[in-house]
Amino acid sequence: MKFLFSLALLSSSAFAAVAQSPLRVLVRDERTHQPLPGVTVAVPALNTGAATDATGQVTLPNLPAGVVTVQFSSLGYDSASRTFTLPQTGEAPALIELEPNSLELQGVVVEATRTNSRIEDVPVRIDVIDEEEVHEEASMRPANVAMLLVEASGVQPQFTSANAGSMAFRIQGLDGRYTQILKDGFPLFGGFSQGLSLVQIPPLDLRQVEIIKGASSALYGGDAIAGLVNLVSKTPTEKPELNVLLNQTNKGGRDLTGFYTGRSAKLGLTLLATQNTQDARDVSGDQFSDLPQVQATTVTPRLYYYATDSTTLSAGLTATVETRAGGYLPALDNPATAGYTERNRSERYNTQLRLDSHVGRSRLLTLKNSVSSFARRLQAGDTYFAGRQLSTYSEASFLVPAGRHRTVAGANLLTDDFRETSAPALGARDYQYQTVGLFLQDDWKLRNDLTLQAGLRTDYQRPYGLFVLPRVSALYKPAPWLSVRAGGGFGYKPPTVFSSTTEQRAYVNVRPLDPARLQAETSRGLNADFTLRGRFDELNVSFNQAVFLTELSHPLIADPAQFAQGITAFVNAPTPVRARGLETNLRLSVDEFQFLAAYTLTDTRQTYDPTQPAELPFVSRHRLVLTTTFEEEQNFRVALEAFYNGPQYLGEGTRQGRGFWICGALAEKIFAPHFSVVLNVENLFDVRQTRFEQVVSGPITQPTFRPLYAPLDGFVGNFALKISL
Template sequence: MKKYISLLLLLMSSTMAYSQNILKAIIRDGETNQPLIGATASVKGTSIGASTDASGTVELRNIPDGRQIIRFSYVGYQDRLDTLTFPLAQTTPLVVQLEPGGEELEEVVISTTRSSRTIQDIPTRIEAITLEELGEKGNMKPGDIRMLLSESTGIQTQQTSATSASATIRIQGLDGRYTQILENGFPLYSGFASGLSIMQIPPLNLYQVEVIKGSSSTLYGGGAIAGLVNLITKKPTEAGELSFMANVTSAGGLDLSSFYGKRFGKFGVTAFASRNSNRAYDPADLGLSAIPEFQRYTLNPKLYYYPSERTQLYLGFNATQEDRLGGDLRYLDGGQGDFYFEQNNTSRLSTQFNLEHKLSDQSLLSVKNSVSFFNRDIAVRAYDFSGKQVSSFSEVAYNHNSDNSDWVIGANLWTDKFTEQNADAVGARNYDNTIVGAFAQNTFTPANWFVLESGLRTDYVMPAPAKKVEGLFVLPRISALFRISERLSSRIGGGMGYKTPTIFTQEAENLTFRNILPLNASLVEAETSIGGNADFNYNTLIGEHVTFSINHMFYYTYLDNPLILTFRPDNFYEFRNASGYVDTKGVETNMKFGYEWVKLFLGYTHTDARQHYNGTVTPMPLTPKHRVNTVLMLEKEDNFRIGLEAYYFSQQRLTNGGTGQDYWINGIMIEKMFERFSLFLNFENIFDTRQSRFGSIYTGSINRPEFNEIYAPVDGRVINGGIKLNLL
C-alpha cells in the first residue's frame, strides 16, 4: 500500500511541476511601439519557445510552475530577460518592448539619395561603409581608399601601371571610367583627374562611404553607368574630435594623418592634414619598382557657419600635391643612362561651398558649388604628356518631405576644360565641355510594405556628340522596395545612363597617352546604357544567440556604342565607337553571421561581362568570373579587434587572348584599444601572392620593357603597423 501511495505522490508532483501554464505576450518596438513579427520568446533552460505572429503576439505552453526566466529577442534588438513566477496572477497578455541595439537595425542615414531616410527605407540599393568599418580598413591601408572599396563584392580596383601603381575602380565588370566618385555629393575626381584619384584619397577624415551599383543618373548625371561612390567626410560636433594616426610599412611606406573637428556655437571647423610617402619597393628583385617612390601632402580645412536653427553652410578647401616616380631602380637611385621610368607629378586645388536653408519643417533649399584645378605631368623616356584641367559644378535643389512622399527637384551645371601643355605632332587633345541638367525624384510610400522611387533627368551636352540632336539626353530611373515581412525584403530597380566621349580611359592611361590622336566629339557618339538589378534581403535568429542575414542580388547592364582605342596603320591610336555592345550580368551574395563578439562575413560575386563586337563575342578582359570574400572578425568594443581575411579571384582573360592565373589573397589585422590610443598591426597578402610569381610582368629588355596586363598584385606581402591617438 505504501508503494502505491509513493507512486501516486510522485505522479502528482510530476504533474504539478509540469502543469499546463501558458504565457501570452505581445512584443513591440520600444521606440515606435510597432509589433515585431517573428520575434522569439523562450523559457531559459528548456526547449519551450515560439515566434510572434503578424500582430506581434506569441504564446508559450507547458511552462513549469515556479520561477522561470523568459528571454525575448529579435534580430537587431537588445535581448530582454524577465523573471516570472508561474502560475501567473495576470490573465491579460504581457506587453514586452524591445530596444534597438543590434547592428542589423543600426540607423544608417543615407545622404546620396537626398531623402534623409535610413538605409532600411530607401528603394535604391545602397551599401554603406560605416565609421567602424572605415576604422578597420584604415588600419590596413591608411594612405588611400583602395582597400575599403576593393574588399566589397562586385567592386574591383584595377591597377593600370606596373611601376607607378595607378588604379581605377571597376563595378560589376565595367571599366573604371563608368564609375563616378563624389565627395559629399561633389564630382571632384573625373576626367584627367581620375587616373590617380583613389590613390590620393586618405580615409582618416571619412565618416561614411555610400556605394550605389548600377545606373545612378537622376541626381548626379549620366556618367554613373556602373555606379557611384560617395565619400562622406566628418562634420564638427559639440564634443569635438582630435585624432592622429602614424603608420609604417615593411615596403618603406610612412603615413602621418591628423583630423580636428569641433563646433563652437554658431561656428564649426574641421581640418584634415596628411603626409604619405613610400620608398621604391621591388619585392621580386626585378630591378623595377612594384611600389613607386612618392611623396604626397594633403590639406582639407572646412569652416561651418550656423546662423540659425534653419540655416547652415560650409566653405571647404582641398589641396593635394604629389610627386610619384617609378621604373628602373637604377634611375630612381640617381643613375645616369638610358633607363626606363614613369614620373607622375600632380597638384589638385578645389573649393566646396554648400548652403542649406529650411523653408519649413518639411522643405529644404540647398545651393552648392565647387571649382577644381588639376595639373598633371606624366613623363616617360623621350615623351612627356602634361595638361591642366579646370572644372566646376553648381547646383540648386529643393527638397519637400511629407508623411508618405519625398520630392527632390533641382538643376545643375558642369563645366570641364582640359588644356594640353607642349602638344606634340598629333596635336593638342584639348576639350571644353558644358552640361546643363535638370532633375526630379519622388519617393512615395503608399503602404508600409511598399516604397516607390522614380526619377527623371534631362541633360543638355555641349558640344553635342555625333548623332545626338542638340546634345539632349533623357534619363529615367525607377526603384521599388517591398517589405514582404519583418525579416524579408526585396528591391528592384533600373535606369539609363550615358558617358560623353573622352580620351581619359584605362587603355589611354596604359599608353601614357602617347601617339593617341585628338578626339573629335562631333564625330564620336556618346556611350549609352540601360541596366537594372533586383535583390532579396533576409535576416533571422539561429537559435537564441546567432544572428544571420543574407543579401542576394541579380544585375544586368547593356552598354551601347562603347568607345574603344584602335591602332591605325600609321602607328597612331584613335578612339572609335565599336560596332556592337558590351553587356555584363551576374549575381552578388553577401552573408553575415554574428555571435556575441564574433562576426563572419561571406561574399560571392559571379560576373559574366562580354564584348559583342563585329559579330564576335569575347569575355571582357581583366574580369574574374568568380570571386569569393571571407572575413572573420573578433571584436570586443573598446578592447580589441582581430580580423582574418581571405579573397579568391578566378582566372581572367587577357586582351591578347591569354589567361591570367587564379589566386588567393590572405591577411590578418590586429588592433588593441586603450582609453586614448590604440595600436594596430596588419599582415596584408601574408602568403606573398604576386603576379611575378606566375610569370614575367614584362617582355623585352629592362631598359625598354613592354609590360603585360596587371591582373594580380605586384607588391606582394606587406606588413604595416602603427598607432592611433584620440585626444578629445
C-alpha cells in the same frame, strides 16, 4: 475697467509667448559622437514630433512651458526617453546620445539618393561601409581609400600602372571610367584625375562610404553608367576630438595623418592633414620598381557656420600635391644612368561651398558649388604628357516631405575644361564640355510595405546633345524578415581619352577625339535583389541575393586596326557591350563576432569584334570576399580577410591571367581610452604576378610591360599607432 482689460491683454500675450517655447535638440551616436539624421523625436502627450536633419538637429516649436517628456527612436539604436523643462536656457541645443543596438546597418542614413532616407527605407540597393569599417581600413592603408573598395562585393580592383601604382575599380564588370566618384555629393574626381583619384584620397575624415551599383546618371548626371561611390565626410562634433595615426610598413611606407573636429554654438571646424611617403622597391629582383616612390601631402580644412537652428553654411578646401616615380631603379637613383623611368607630379585643388536651410518644419533647401583644378605632368621614358583640368559644379535642390512622399527637385550646371600643356605629335587632346541638368525624384510610400522611387533627369550636354534619363525602383516588405527591391534606369557618358587603356599606355600615341564623328555612350540597366534577415537566439543573420544586367550602347573603343600599330584612336563600336551577373552576400553576427561572405559572378561580353574573345579583358568572372572580425569593446579587435579573383582574359589573343587568393590579418590592442596599436599583415602568402610570369621584358631603355591583373608588392606588414584626444 481699462486697467483690467490691459492686464488681461498682457497676461494673454505672456501666456502665448510661453506656450510657444521651442525645444532644440542635437542627437548623436553614443559611441562615435557623430550626428544622427533621421531620428524620430516625439512628444506622445501632445501627439507631435519631427525627425532630425542631416546635422542631427531638430526643433519642436510651440510646446507648452513646463515639464515635457520626449521620446527618441531610430532603427539600429536603443530607444530613449528624456524629460525637459521649458523654456530652454541658452541657445545651444540639448545633447542626446543614443546607444547602437546589435542590428547591422539599420538606421544608417544615406546621402547619395538626395532624400536623406534610412537605408532600410530606400528602394535602391546601396552598400554602406560604415564608420567602424572605415577606421579599420584606415589603419591598414592610411594613404588612400583603395583598400575600402577592395573588400566591397561586386567591385573588382584593376591595376593600371606598375610604375605609378595607379588603380581603377570595376563595378559590375565595366571599366572604371563608368563609375562616378563623389565626395559629399560633389563630383570632383572625373576625367584626367580619375586614374589617380582613389589612390590620392585619405580615409581618416570619412564617416561612411556609399556604393550604388547600376545606372545612376539620373541622380548625378554622366559618368555613372556602372554606378557611383559617395564618400561621406565627418561633421563637427560638440566635444572636440583629435585623431592622430602614425604608420610604418616593412617596405618603406610611412604615413602621418591627423584629423580634428569640434564646434561651438555658431562655428564648427574639421581639419584633415596627411603626409605619406613610399620608397621605390624592387620585390621581384628584375631591377624595376614593383612599388613606386611616392611623396604626397594633403590638407583639407572645412569651416561650418550655424547661422540659425535651421541653417548651416559650410566651406571647404582640399589641396593635394604628390610626386610618383617608378621604373628602372638605378636610373631612379641617378638620372644620368640609362634606363626607363616614369615620373608623375600632380596637384589637386578643389573648393566646396554648401548651404542647407530648412524652410518651415521639414522642407530643405540645399545649394552647392565646387571648383576643382587638377594638373598632372607625366614623363614616361622619352615621352611627355601634361595638362590641366578645370571643372566646376553648381546645384540647387529642394527637398519636400509631404505625407507619404519625399520629393526632391533641382537643377545643376557642370563645366569641364581640359587643356593639354605638352606638345603631342598627334595633336592636342583638349576638350571643353558644359552640361545643364534638371532633375526630379519622388519616394512614395504607397503602403506601409511598399515604397516606389521614380526619378527623371534631363541633361543638355554640349557638344553631345540632349539626354533624358528616367529611373524607377520599388521596395516591397511583405514581412519583417523579407525585403525585395527591383529597378532600372538609363545612363550616359560623354567621350574622353581618359580610360584604363590609355592610363596603361601612359597616353603615348593617343589621338585626339573628333566630336563630329563620335557620340556619347549610353546605357540601360536593371537590378533586383531580395534580403532575408533573422535572429536566432544571439545570432543575427542577413542574406542578400542580387542580379544585374547592363547594356552599354555606342561603347568607346580603340580602333583595332590602328591599335595593332601602336596608335590609340577612339571610335564608337557598332554593337553593344552587355554585363550581367549576380551577387550573393551573407552576414552573421553574434555578440562581438561578425562574418561576411560575398560572391560575385560577372559575365561581361562585347558583340562588335568577332575576331576576339567575346569576354571583355580584365574582368574576373568569379570573385569571393571573406572577412571575419572579433572585437571586445575598448580592449582589442582581430580581423581576418581573404579575397579570391578568378582568371581573367588579358586582351592579348586568348591569354588568361591566373586566379589567385589574397589573405590578410589585423590585430588592434587598446591600451588606454586614447591610445591603441595596430599590427596588420596583407598578402600573407606573398602572391604576386611576377611569381606567375615575367612582367618586364626587353631592353632597360625601352621595356615592354605585361598587362597587370595581380598585385606586384606581395607581402606587406605595417605597424600603426592611433592616438585620440
